Amino acid sequence: MSDSEPPRxxxxxxxxxxxxxxxxxxxxxxxxxRLSEAGPAATAFWRVALALAPLALIAAYAAGRTSASATPKTIVEWLTVSAPGAFLGFELVVWHISLHMTSVANATLLVNLTPIFAALFGWAIFGRPVGRVFAAGVAISVAGVALLTAGRSAAGGGRLSGDAIALSAAAIYAGYFLALGYARRRFSTASVMFGSAALAAVVTLPLALTERAFAPDSVSGWAALIALAWIVQACGQGLVTFAIAWLSPTLSSLTMLIQPFVAGALAWALFGESLTAAQIAGGLVVVAGIMVARRG
Structure with a gap:
């Protein structure tokens, strides 16, 4: 270990x-x-496009600290590290649409069902075994989703269709994680994050150009997009990627479930999206189901 490198x-x-x-x-x-002045697809495009600059800097810094084989060089290798971005781009567009059709709490909780879809796809495609603990977690999560989408949260305003779209985003995101796992077996996290964001920008651009609101009209609109790209996509995801290399999967999974609670609290404060008793109960049951499924 060099003198300049921090101790482990x-x-x-x-x-x-x-x-x-x-x-x-x-x-x-x-x-x-929600605060973005651009359309859902355009917001997804700017989210990944504006994140490319900080991600490129991170990738360049990491390239000098990882083995040469962990950095892609050929076109085929860059396609491998970029492939997850196809799923990422479509997932962001679909999930952003759901955020305009249902509550923030519902959309955020439902997209957190991604690990369950990933395990089911792994079983269906690769024959990975699914145990009874995981099956119990799925059953609990389904019951939670039923509660979450019942009552006032499913009535009017297209909320039920928004919930369904958020669920489909979770399924697409599961494809992203499967492709990400394949790319990460050989290449560095920084390379995969940059390559995925680059392809996600390519995928979302044609969809973004079809929307009337492609770019913000105000400084505050651009500030929301820059915060989404730099604070969430680059910094937030980068911190999570760094941390999970040192922590147990159980602790990481439980801690990341803070997301829907943060989103729900902020939506309540900023947009007045109060939660019904059914939503609160359903959300807690969904979280419990995810926890059980991840243990399985």
Missing amino acids: WTLRSFAFPALLLGGVSVGCAPILV
């Missing part, structure tokens, strides 16, 4: 605070999407 224990001591701060940062994403 020092990095490890920052892992949990980094995970917590990253979770809170990512939890602000739906609020910034």
